[in-house]
Amino acid sequence: MLCFKGDKLLLFEGSFEFPVRPEPVLRCSLDFPPSWGETIPWCEVDESFEPSGGEWLDLRSLWALCGDEVFARAGAAYQYMYWLRHTRFCARCTTPLQLSRLDRGLCCPACGWTSYSTLVPAIIVAVERDGHLLLAHNVRMRPRIFSILAGFVEPGETPEQTVAREVMEEVGIEVQDIRYFGSQSWPFPSTLMLGFTARWRAGELRPDGVELDEAGWFTPETMPQLPSPVSISRRLIDHFILRHSHS
Numbered sequence: 001m002l003c004f005k006g007d008k009l010l011l012f013e014g015s016f017e018f019p020v021r022p023e024p025v026l027r028c029s030l031d032f033p034p035s036w037g038e039t040i041p042w043c044e045v046d047e048s049f050e051p052s053g054g055e056w057l058d059l060r061s062l063w064a065l066c067g068d069e070v071f072a073r074a075g076a077a078y079q080y081m082y083w084l085r086h087t088r089f090c091a092r093c094t095t096p097l098q099l100s101r102l103d104r105g106l107c108c109p110a111c112g113w114t115s116y117s118t119l120v121p122a123i124i125v126a127v128e129r130d131g132h133l134l135l136a137h138n139v140r141m142r143p144r145i146f147s148i149l150a151g152f153v154e155p156g157e158t159p160e161q162t163v164a165r166e167v168m169e170e171v172g173i174e175v176q177d178i179r180y181f182g183s184q185s186w187p188f189p190s191t192l193m194l195g196f197t198a199r200w201r202a203g204e205l206r207p208d209g210v211e212l213d214e215a216g217w218f219t220p221e222t223m224p225q226l227p228s229p230v231s232i233s234r235r236l237i238d239h240f241i242l243r244h245s246h247s
């Protein structure tokens, strides 16, 4: 089973599947009621659990090591674990919650309120203008790493509306031809990334100075340093490069 300690996953003798149920566990998916269905076996252990031959890996660094499939399993397990860890009391009456026997929820034995795992939708968009791609530097990213724009979907919005709003807010331009590209589960902690492409319509780049301190139009030949190859942002950038490379 996948074994987490804090936000780290155990790599034990070259495998992410720990062969037995560790003791003691803080939480274990094997203890869930049948209503939770077939879940990926996972557990969360406390600080004292330290098997020899084990190494604890940060979930973000995992992707490059283990590939999409293991990352998807670990990401799904991590999202459930994160939710259970942070949702312990009823939001209506503060009674401790229990695992529901009706569905994949946490229910309140006192007032009947049920909590379900949260998933936060966000957009990420590759904007093009005459063979150039819009890339920006986010103040929270490492220096000189540029990427495409992203932002959270707000209540009442379609993801396409979010694309138009975020691009306008962050760099001050209008876009058109907003098209869905693909998606990615992004378990940090529970985001669903929806990828889009779009084309410039009007305006000149004015980075907002709050989230973005620099933005520009780049050709495949003039690309700055880019994000890691496993993210959907990089897939969108690579998609642009493939269509516009002259070599």
Ligand SMILES: [Zn+2]
Binding pocket: 090, 091, 092, 093, 094, 095, 108, 109, 110, 111, 112, 113
């Ligand atoms: Zn309650």
